[in-house]
Amino acid sequence: MRRIRLTATAQAQLEQIFKTTTDRRLRDRCQAVLMAHRGRKRKTIAQDLGVHRTTVRLWLKQYHERGVTGLQVQWALGQPRRIPELLAPTIQGWVKDGPQRCGLDRANWTYEELATQLYQTTGIMVKRTAMRVFCQRHDIRPYRPTYRYLRGNPEKQQAAQEELAALKKSAGRGVRVVEPRRSPLSPRPDAPRHPRREGVSTAGGDLG
Numbered sequence: 001m002r003r004i005r006l007t008a009t010a011q012a013q014l015e016q017i018f019k020t021t022t023d024r025r026l027r028d029r030c031q032a033v034l035m036a037h038r039g040r041k042r043k044t045i046a047q048d049l050g051v052h053r054t055t056v057r058l059w060l061k062q063y064h065e066r067g068v069t070g071l072q073v074q075w076a077l078g079q080p081r082r083i084p085e086l087l088a089p090t091i092q093g094w095v096k097d098g099p100q101r102c103g104l105d106r107a108n109w110t111y112e113e114l115a116t117q118l119y120q121t122t123g124i125m126v127k128r129t130a131m132r133v134f135c136q137r138h139d140i141r142p143y144r145p146t147y148r149y150l151r152g153n154p155e156k157q158q159a160a161q162e163e164l165a166a167l168k169k170s171a172g173r174g175v176r177v178v179e180p181r182r183s184p185l186s187p188r189p190d191a192p193r194h195p196r197r198e199g200v201s202t203a204g205g206d207l208g
Contacts, residue, residue, distance in 0.1 A: 004036040004060060008042065011037065013068060029059045029071040030059055081134075082126045083118070088138045091118070094139055109142035 006014070011034070018030040028049050035045045042060075046053040062070030092115060099106035102117060115131040118124055126134075135142060 004033055004064070006033070006037045010067075018066065022078050023073060025073050026071060029063075030140045032056050033063050033071070045093075082124060082130055087118070087122070088134075088140070091135070092138070092140050095142055111142055114142055 013028045014034055018027050018034070021027050021030075028051070032049060035048070036042070036056075036105050040048075042053050044055045046056045049056070049154075059071065064070075074206045091114060094102060094114065095109055099109055099113065104113065106113065109130075112132045114135070115126050115128055118126065118131070134140075
């Protein structure tokens with residue numbers, strides 16, 4: 001078993017990474033090297049960190065061969081994306097032109113129809129979810145807005161302003177009072193009113 005002997009500079013570097021890093025796995029690896037430097041056994045280090053003894057041995061081996069670089073977490077490349085990034089302008093053009101330009105009797109696109117159009121034109125078969133993720137990554141919305149903004153006609157705007165000014169002037173010359181609408185159940189102003197006598201009920205009996 002190889003002993004880990006750290007210099008003061010290497011120990012300070014590992015302690016600094018252990019205190020500042022946000023990656024828990026890198027912090028555990030630095031702690032394993034520091035514990036091995038202090039004479040702790042691999043089995044004890046593995047029990048304290050909650051990993052297998054073989055994992056601790058691999059960490060110490062990588063640090064002995066490559067230093068701090070060997071402790072970095074290596075991410076796999078993963079599966080390549082099914083839809084090439086070069087097709088983003090093409091799909092965006094389909095959305096802007098609309099489904100009717102592609103021979104479809106639709107008003108707006110859907111992710112499933114875009115995936116079908118991609119397969120028919122390029123031979124790339126993807127699911128609706130993959131097309132949705134691709135469109136969201138490139139800020140492509142599978143629909144076209146049905147409204148549009150038109151610039152106002154200056155001549156019509158000037159005529160409308162003059163007409164509005166003329167209406168304001170004519171309204172100031174004479175004021176017409178309009179009677180408010182009354183409900184059919186509300187009493188008329190000229191209808192006689194009968195004052196209510198205190199102490200007499202509606203049946204004619206005396207309440208007193």
